[in-house]
Amino acid sequence: MEKILNSIKKRPLNIILMFVSVSLYFINNLIIKKNTDGPIYIFFVSYFNDLLCPYFFLSYANLLLITSQKEMTELKILLPVCMAAGCVWEFLAPYMKKGSVTDVGDLVCYFVSTIGYWALLQKVIAKEKDRHDRSKEYL
Numbered sequence: 001m002e003k004i005l006n007s008i009k010k011r012p013l014n015i016i017l018m019f020v021s022v023s024l025y026f027i028n029n030l031i032i033k034k035n036t037d038g039p040i041y042i043f044f045v046s047y048f049n050d051l052l053c054p055y056f057f058l059s060y061a062n063l064l065l066i067t068s069q070k071e072m073t074e075l076k077i078l079l080p081v082c083m084a085a086g087c088v089w090e091f092l093a094p095y096m097k098k099g100s101v102t103d104v105g106d107l108v109c110y111f112v113s114t115i116g117y118w119a120l121l122q123k124v125i126a127k128e129k130d131r132h133d134r135s136k137e138y139l
Contacts, residue, residue: 007066013124014059014066017117021056025049050109053089054082058117073125075118079111086110 008015032044058078065071072078086107093100 003067004063007063010066011062011071011124013120014063017055017059017120018063021052021059025052025056028052046103047105047109050106051113054110054113055117057085058082058114062121073118073121075115078114078118082110082114083107 028044028048032048033041036044058072058081061081062071072081090102090104090106094102
């Protein structure tokens with residue numbers, strides 16, 4: 001438990017994104033889908049949760065990786081990891097879960113959100129580096 005708490009302390013972005021993703025997932029499923037129609041309904045039924053998925057998945061993976069002093073921060077690592085997981089979800093899930101269907105559009109959502117996660121992570125890392133560099137000036 002201590003390692004997870006240290007991981008959260010080192011990179012709070014991950015737990016924040018996990019919380020926001022889960023919250024938006026439930027808001028979408030319990031409220032938005034039931035109260036929209038037309039193209040907006042199609043977007044929230046078909047793609048919104050798929051846009052949230054990489055934020056949760058990559059945040060959770062990095063939360064665990066940080067416990068062993070590792071972290072995925074480079075786009076060249078994040079994209080293949082998330083796209084591989086997306087291929088499993090999109091191409092194998094229909095064989096394992098009744099009612100699941102393959103939708104290549106979901107892979108586009110995973111791709112876009114992986115880039116979004118990476119961009120947020122880079123901003124946080126840059127701010128931490130800047131803060132660290134400024135603190136060195138005073139030593």
